[in-house]
Amino acid sequence: MHVPHQVASPCNDAPSFREASPLETREAAERQKQRDGISETMSLLAESLAPGKRIVHAGDVIYRSGESFDSLCVMNSGLVKIVSLTQDGREQVVGLKFRGDWLGFDGIAHNAYACDAVAMDTGEVWTISYEALLKASTEQPRLLQALHRAMSGEITRDRESLTSVCTLPADARVADFLHYWAESLGKRGLRTDQITLRMTRAEIGNYLGMTLESVSRALSKLAREKIIAFVEKGRRDVRIPDLAGLAAFVERSLAPQAVTLQ
Amino acid sequence: MHVPHQVASPCNDAPSFREASPLETREAAERQKQRDGISETMSLLAESLAPGKRIVHAGDVIYRSGESFDSLCVMNSGLVKIVSLTQDGREQVVGLKFRGDWLGFDGIAHNAYACDAVAMDTGEVWTISYEALLKASTEQPRLLQALHRAMSGEITRDRESLTSVCTLPADARVADFLHYWAESLGKRGLRTDQITLRMTRAEIGNYLGMTLESVSRALSKLAREKIIAFVEKGRRDVRIPDLAGLAAFVERSLAPQAVTLQ
DNA sequence: CGCCACTTTGAATTAGCTCAAATTCCGTGG
DNA sequence: CCACGGAATTTGAGCTAATTCAAAGTGGCG
Numbered sequence: 001m002h003v004p005h006q007v008a009s010p011c012n013d014a015p016s017f018r019e020a021s022p023l024e025t026r027e028a029a030e031r032q033k034q035r036d037g038i039s040e041t042m043s044l045l046a047e048s049l050a051p052g053k054r055i056v057h058a059g060d061v062i063y064r065s066g067e068s069f070d071s072l073c074v075m076n077s078g079l080v081k082i083v084s085l086t087q088d089g090r091e092q093v094v095g096l097k098f099r100g101d102w103l104g105f106d107g108i109a110h111n112a113y114a115c116d117a118v119a120m121d122t123g124e125v126w127t128i129s130y131e132a133l134l135k136a137s138t139e140q141p142r143l144l145q146a147l148h149r150a151m152s153g154e155i156t157r158d159r160e161s162l163t164s165v166c167t168l169p170a171d172a173r174v175a176d177f178l179h180y181w182a183e184s185l186g187k188r189g190l191r192t193d194q195i196t197l198r199m200t201r202a203e204i205g206n207y208l209g210m211t212l213e214s215v216s217r218a219l220s221k222l223a224r225e226k227i228i229a230f231v232e233k234g235r236r237d238v239r240i241p242d243l244a245g246l247a248a249f250v251e252r253s254l255a256p257q258a259v260t261l262q
Numbered sequence: 263m264h265v266p267h268q269v270a271s272p273c274n275d276a277p278s279f280r281e282a283s284p285l286e287t288r289e290a291a292e293r294q295k296q297r298d299g300i301s302e303t304m305s306l307l308a309e310s311l312a313p314g315k316r317i318v319h320a321g322d323v324i325y326r327s328g329e330s331f332d333s334l335c336v337m338n339s340g341l342v343k344i345v346s347l348t349q350d351g352r353e354q355v356v357g358l359k360f361r362g363d364w365l366g367f368d369g370i371a372h373n374a375y376a377c378d379a380v381a382m383d384t385g386e387v388w389t390i391s392y393e394a395l396l397k398a399s400t401e402q403p404r405l406l407q408a409l410h411r412a413m414s415g416e417i418t419r420d421r422e423s424l425t426s427v428c429t430l431p432a433d434a435r436v437a438d439f440l441h442y443w444a445e446s447l448g449k450r451g452l453r454t455d456q457i458t459l460r461m462t463r464a465e466i467g468n469y470l471g472m473t474l475e476s477v478s479r480a481l482s483k484l485a486r487e488k489i490i491a492f493v494e495k496g497r498r499d500v501r502i503p504d505l506a507g508l509a510a511f512v513e514r515s516l517a518p519q520a521v522t523l524q
Numbered sequence: 525c526g527c528c529a530c531t532t533t534g535a536a537t538t539a540g541c542t543c544a545a546a547t548t549c550c551g552t553g554g
Numbered sequence: 555c556c557a558c559g560g561a562a563t564t565t566g567a568g569c570t571a572a573t574t575c576a577a578a579g580t581g582g583c584g
Contacts (some may be wrong), residue, residue, distance in 0.1 A: 034386050069502050088513050092425040105420070108414035115421070138400055151413045152370035158420040159377070160370070163354040166426050166471035169539065200562065209428035210540060216564055234549070235563065251350050432572065462530065473573060478532055496581070497531065525584105532579070539573080547564070554557080 034187035038100035041146045045074060048140050049133065051126035051182055056080075056119040058198070062103060064116050069107030071129045072147075075099050078123010081207075083116045093207040095224065096181075099188045102150040120198040165209045172253040173208045174218035177226065178238060179246040192243055197236045222249065274353070296449035300362035303408045306334060310398050310405055313388035318342075318381040320460070324365060326378050331369030331390045334409075340385010341460055343469075355469040358443075362452045364412040382460040391456045414510050427471045434515040435470045436480035440490065440500060441508040453503055459498045484511065 041201055045051055052073065056062060064071060065085060069106070075097055082095035082103070094115065106114040119125075137144035164176050178195070186192040197204070201212040201219075208215070219235075222228045227245045231237035240246065305503060308315055313336065318324060327347055337359055344357035344365070358378065359365055368376040370392070383386075399406035428439050440457070448454040459466070463474040463481075470477070481497075484490045489507045493499035502508065 028416065079488050084425055086425060086429075088516060090425065090429040091515070092423055092428055093423075094421040105414050106418045109411045109418060134403075134406065141396075144396065148413075149371045151410075151417070152367050155413070155416055156368045156371060156376050158424065159354075159356040159418065160433065162356055162420065162424050162427065163346055163348060163352065166354055166468070167348075167352040201564095202562085206428070212563080213542085213565085214540060214564095217540090220564075254350060254352070260342075463532095464530085474531080475533085475574085476572060479572090482532075527582105527584090529582090530580080532577100534577085535575085537572105537574070539571095541568105541570075543566105543568085545564100545566085547562105549560100550561075551560095552558085554555105 004007075031186045032188075035189040038188060042074070042100065043108055044140075044142055044146060045126065045128065048136050048143055049128055051128045052240065054125050054127060055122070056125055057122050058120055060119040062119060062125055063113050065113055067113050068105065069111050069113055070131070070205070071104070071127050072107075072133065073103040073117070074126045074128060075101050076101065076124040076126055078119055078125070079121040080123070080125075081118050081120055081199070081203070083118060084114065085116070091206070093203060095154075095161070096184075096207070098184050102147075102154070105154060107149050117226045135242075151194040170208075170210045170214045170258065171218045171221055173210065174204070174215055175222060175227070175246045175249045175253075176242065177204065177208055179243060179250070182240055182243055182246075184244075187203075193241065194231070194239050195236060197238060222246075279412060293445075293448045293451075297451040300450060304336070304338065304362065305387065306402075306404055306408060307390065311390055311394060313390045316387050316389060317384070318387055319384050320382055322381040323359050324379040324381060324387055325369075327375055329375050331366065331373050331375055332393070333366065333389050334395065335365040335379070336388045336390060337363050337365065338386040340381060340387070341383040342385070342387075342463070343380050343382055343465070345380060346376065347378070353468070357416075357423075358446075358469070360446050364409075364416070367413050367416060397398050403522045410464075430512065431515055432470075432472045432476045433483055434512045435472065435485055436466070436477055437484060437508045437511045437515075439466065439488070440471055440484075440502065441505060441512070444502055444505055444508075448505075455503065456493070456499060456501050457499060484508075487511070 053076070056078060062080060078097050080097040080101075080103060081093050082097065084092045084094045086092070097117075102111060103117050103125070114135055126151060133143060133147065137147070138215050160180075164173055182192040182195075185195060199207070201215045205212045205215045219228070219238075223230060226241075227249050229239040229241070308335045313455045315338070318340060322340060331360045339361050342359040342363075342365060343355050344359065348354070359379075365379050365387070366375060395405060395409065399409070422442075426435055430438060443457050443459075444454040447457060461469070467474045467477045479488070481500075485492060488503075489511050491501040491503070493501055
């Protein structure tokens with residue numbers, strides 16, 4: 001149960017050194033599993049459907065609300081935000097998508113997309129005809145399984161968003177957001193100790209239901225408490241020495257009454 | 263384009279009398295379509311799958327988080343709340359389900375339900391084996407279509423919830439909630455001018471991300487402004503003379519700056 | 525009838541918002 | 555290479571919407 005130490009790199013982007021707890025190794029194993037699952041699904045899609053591949057850059061619109069639906073997308077790399085626009089003009093970021101995530105489920109019900117999908121970074125998006133997917137899935141049930149799991153997972157994730165917004169104070173929401181983002185990277189085999197926020201404070205605030213100033217203050221507070229740190233020059237790179245620290249911060253904000261009453 | 267007036271009933275539960283606007287008739291037509299769609303799907307399920315039928319009463323747990331997943335449910339009647347419980351003990355109502363709605367999608371991804379489903383009223387719930395559904399759908403593609411549309415619709419609805427919580431002040435959130443509930447009834451062929459809240463103020467507040475006191479104050483304000491009315495004796499029955507009034511209240515709360523400036 | 529859970533309303537408090545100003549960063553062009 | 559300008563961010567100060575705390579009111583049900 002001993003994880004070998006890594007060699008320190010000279011610059012300040014080395015992971016923090018600590019013994020791995022049993023919990024952490026279990027979590028790491030879970031991430032490994034997730035990662036394998038994503039790669040497996042990507043291979044399956046690539047082989048069974050020969051999806052169209054498209055490179056997108058920050059700002060590119062992948063699909064727009066109202067466009068007629070005929071295909072789903074799966075992200076091979078990059079980062080995408082899903083934005084919903086209400087009739088009365090409110091704009092809401094309702095989701096973030098990473099490698100392996102599917103886009104466009106909202107289009108199935110009414111044959112038209114209900115949201116915009118906008119790239120926030122360079123990446124590759126695969127396009128999969130919904131018709132073709134259904135057709136192929138009769139001979140390859142794993143395709144259907146992958147589709148259903150992805151939809152199911154999206155429903156669960158959306159509920160987590162709602163729970164965060166409804167039950168956490170602003171500071172904790174930001175901490176929870178960073179935790180979610182880092183975990184998302186971890187599940188995809190990427191480092192969890194540093195993330196590059198490709199969203200402005202305003203976008204983060206919109207996603208979390210608070211103002212950009214509150215996001216900024218929350219980040220400053222987390223940095224002050226050494227739960228995160230900003231990489232020198234630029235406030236888009238966030239260093240997270242210990243993921244559990246973020247989770248602990250969230251918990252702490254839920255039970256501030258627990259003074260040492262003994 | 264003339265809708266016949268109805269006879270006034272002696273008690274105070276008569277619908278308000280107004281000419282139907284083109285918008286309203288379009289909305290009514292939309293509701294009719296929705297209603298037909300729901301009934302059609304229910305028939306399809308009944309014929310193709312002979313689902314298990316179960317009567318539930320208020321408080322009954324239909325499934326619980328953690329239970330192993332093997333079947334979905336479809337509501338034939340009644341009202342169900344979906345409750346998510348986080349690891350750190352936060353409880354969040356993440357959805358409400360009416361006739362025609364499916365339950366249990368969250369179970370597909372990990373073969374275990376991620377939420378509790380609790381009946382809030384007497385009703386009938388149909389149980390559909392997920393395996394059997396997939397099997398039957400190879401010969402009856404409309405089953406798969408119904409499943410996918412239901413999942414897609416749930417994703418869209420969840421995003422609407424998030425948008426409401428993130429972008430509306432408390433009062434408007436309650437108004438929006440009532441509007442959603444009445445619309446949901448309308449889509450199922452029920453009257454939209456009166457709803458019986460089968461949730462306490464605390465449950466509503468939980469769902470909308472606010473305290474029970476704020477819910478109460480918001481309802482009082484809506485009643486004061488005659489946008490809703492409480493049916494005499496008991497504050498669970500809410501009369502909605504005009505659905506558009508609720509929508510207008512929401513809009514108003516978004517643009518309070520629009521004074522009569524030319 | 526009386527209990528208990530739910531609801532309403534008021535008063536005081538506060539978390540988060542708005543408004544404002546200063547600072548940093550980054551791309552562009554001289 | 556450096557100066558400049560605009561966009562994003564940070565931070566402070568005051569304000570306000572919503573919460574917390576408290577008390578009274580209401581209704582359902584054994």
